[in-house]
Amino acid sequence: MNLDEVAELRRRxxxxxxxxxxxxDGDVDALVVEQQNVSQVFDIGGGAExxxxxxxxxxxxxxxxxxxxxxxxANARLTSVLGFTQNSVQGSRFTDIAPEEVAAAVERIMPxxxxxxxxxxxxxxxxxxxxxxxxxxxxxxxxxxHGFAITFTDVSERVRAEAAEQSERAAHAVIASAxxxxxxxxxxxxxxxxxAAAELSFGGDLLGxxxxxxxxxxxxxxxxxxxxxxxxxxVVDGASVQGVxxxxxxxxxxxxxxxxxxxxxxxxxxxxxxxxTMVDLSQRKAAEKQQLLMMRELDHRVKNxxxxxxxxxxxxxxxxxxxxxxxxxFTGRIHALAATHSLLAENxxxxxxxxxxxxxxxxxxxxxxxxRFTIQDLGKSLAPRAAIALGLVIHELATNATKYGxxxxxxxxxxxxxxxxxxxxxxxxxxxxxxxxxxxxHRGFGQTVITRSLQYTPSGGAxxxxxxxxxxxxxxxxxxxxxx
Amino acid sequence: xxxxxxxxxxxxxxxxxTPKSIAAIANxxxxxxxxxAGQYEIEVIDLRQxxxxxxxxxxxxxxxxxxxxxxxxxxxxxxxxxxEKVLVALKVQGE
Numbered sequence: 355m356n357l358d359e360v361a362e363l364r365r366r367x368x369x370x371x372x373x374x375x376x377x378x379d380g381d382v383d384a385l386v387v388e389q390q391n392v393s394q395v396f397d398i399g400g401g402a403e404x405x406x407x408x409x410x411x412x413x414x415x416x417x418x419x420x421x422x423x424x425x426x427x428a429n430a431r432l433t434s435v436l437g438f439t440q441n442s443v444q445g446s447r448f449t450d451i452a453p454e455e456v457a458a459a460v461e462r463i464m465p466x467x468x469x470x471x472x473x474x475x476x477x478x479x480x481x482x483x484x485x486x487x488x489x490x491x492x493x494x495x496x497x498x499x500h501g502f503a504i505t506f507t508d509v510s511e512r513v514r515a516e517a518a519e520q521s522e523r524a525a526h527a528v529i530a531s532a533x534x535x536x537x538x539x540x541x542x543x544x545x546x547x548x549x550a551a552a553e554l555s556f557g558g559d560l561l562g563x564x565x566x567x568x569x570x571x572x573x574x575x576x577x578x579x580x581x582x583x584x585x586x587x588x589v590v591d592g593a594s595v596q597g598v599x600x601x602x603x604x605x606x607x608x609x610x611x612x613x614x615x616x617x618x619x620x621x622x623x624x625x626x627x628x629x630x631t632m633v634d635l636s637q638r639k640a641a642e643k644q645q646l647l648m649m650r651e652l653d654h655r656v657k658n659x660x661x662x663x664x665x666x667x668x669x670x671x672x673x674x675x676x677x678x679x680x681x682x683x684f685t686g687r688i689h690a691l692a693a694t695h696s697l698l699a700e701n702x703x704x705x706x707x708x709x710x711x712x713x714x715x716x717x718x719x720x721x722x723x724x725x726r727f728t729i730q731d732l733g734k735s736l737a738p739r740a741a742i743a744l745g746l747v748i749h750e751l752a753t754n755a756t757k758y759g760x761x762x763x764x765x766x767x768x769x770x771x772x773x774x775x776x777x778x779x780x781x782x783x784x785x786x787x788x789x790x791x792x793x794x795x796h797r798g799f800g801q802t803v804i805t806r807s808l809q810y811t812p813s814g815g816a817x818x819x820x821x822x823x824x825x826x827x828x829x830x831x832x833x834x835x836x837x838x
Numbered sequence: 839x840x841x842x843x844x845x846x847x848x849x850x851x852x853x854x855x856t857p858k859s860i861a862a863i864a865n866x867x868x869x870x871x872x873x874x875a876g877q878y879e880i881e882v883i884d885l886r887q888x889x890x891x892x893x894x895x896x897x898x899x900x901x902x903x904x905x906x907x908x909x910x911x912x913x914x915x916x917x918x919x920x921x922e923k924v925l926v927a928l929k930v931q932g933e
Contacts, residue, residue, distance in 0.1 A: 372915055373899050381916035384853035384900035386892040393889035395853045402855045426857045445864030499857035
């Protein structure tokens with residue numbers, strides 16, 4: 355035996371030993387057996403065919419994978435679920451061929467399945483449609499290989515039904531929570547849903563009633579052409595109605611509504627009915643009326659004010675000799691008017707007190723002169739026309755006092771007090787500590803303003819007493835223009 | 839002779855779609871495309887289709903990988919999941 359022959363024998367021996375080791379260690383799963391010079395292949399632990407046939411008979415998607423995650427077999431149902439052909443999957447892993455979510459779920463489930471049965475729900479997009487499966491992995495031994503059986507059970511319908519139920523609940527909640535009256539009608543105009551606001555507005559249970567009977571609406575702007583039942587028909591035909599004003603004469607409380615209606619479409623299907631919302635317009639209508647009233651009132655007041663300004667201008671012109679004198683007197687009177695107007699506007703033309711008017715007109719003179727002024731008992735509220743007149747009177751008195759009276763010298767004082775009398779309310783203006791008073795030689799416009807401004811009614815007016823120790827003016831405010 | 843650009847042939851004997859056969863095919867493809875890129879081409883022989891071919895390389899256990907050339911002949915038995923073992927077995931002294 356030469357050396358080559360020895361080497362060949364050694365190689366064969368090593369190969370035989372390696373074959374035995376491989377069989378013993380479970381590295382192989384088929385053997386070639388030669389009987390009577392005919393070779394035959396025998397599977398260790400049964401052939402693959404048997405379990406392939408069994409898997410194809412299953413009603414769920416199924417795959418057998420080895421311990422490393424390699425697909426040994428996947429049934430036709432699973433390959434169609436995941437969208438690949440059967441030939442391409444054997445020997446592959448889920449990460450190579452399956453949607454990302456499925457591959458991740460298989461990765462997660464395998465370590466758990468090694469300890470026993472494990473399952474997990476997975477959702478993924480298949481040709482634009484979201485589908486859901488439950489993956490269940492079970493440990494498996496195929497001949498000498500350890501692996502897993504994985505099944506995919508389709509639960510898309512169940513998930514879709516749950517989602518539909520949830521969205522139905524959400525839709526109910528939305529309708530129920532709306533402040534506006536909302537009713538849903540079927541294609542025949544019969545009410546199928548109505549929220550609490552609708553039942554409250556239209557008195558009682560509306561379900562099952564035809565919309566036009568349950569909620570008889572009149573559309574004043576549509577000149578009788580549009581009826582409640584027309585709205586349902588228009589909407590079911592695919593049109594939508596937006597913001598039509600309607601009147602509900604039979605509703606227990608609210609009479610005016612803004613009505614909108616839109617087709618009800620569930621999914622991509624045909625129109626199943628219509629959704630009608632009715633917004634309560636009563637507050638808006640009331641506000642519109644109030645606004646109209648206020649505009650008329652404003653118009654009236656602007657005209658009055660302009661007439662007053664014209665009168666002040668012509669009378670001031672008549673009594674002043676110089677342009678400078680006119681400018682000073684006229685500007686002062688217009689400012690007095692403006693001050694009262696500002697006060698009135700700030701108080702929305704209501705709730706202005708006598709004291710407010712007096713303080714506002716005296717404001718230019720009181721700064722830094724605390725202690726010279728006494729203002730008492732002027733808490734009554736007065737109407738706008740009395741406020742404007744009183745403002746002008748106080749302005750004239752104050753101008754006069756700063757020119758000739760108690761406010762023209764350092765020690766002079768002024769008190770303004772209120773006193774109720776029969777049929778009238780007196781505001782007494784009393785100056786003291788000023789220069790000796792002498793009655794004027796001619797009657798200026800200032801005096802005309804003082805005496806006449808409040809004479810728009812018999813109980814109103816003012817009289818001036820030029821007492822030597824200080825001017826006194828008693829202003830009489832008409833009781834009808836006063837309130838507490 | 840070593841300069842020949844032709845890839846050498848590796849013959850893999852399998853038995854239909856047994857788990858080890860499937861794994862061996864996939865693992866061998868990965869090795870030939872990776873660590874041994876361009877050096878080998880693969881021939882897969884399914885002994886279930888044609889059992890007589892087992893005689894040529896005296897195949898007993900399946901799967902088995904055979905490298906005929908260069909001599910001496912080398913065999914690797916199993917699913918080839920141990921890449922190191924495959925590379926060592928295919929390594930030729932002096933290469």
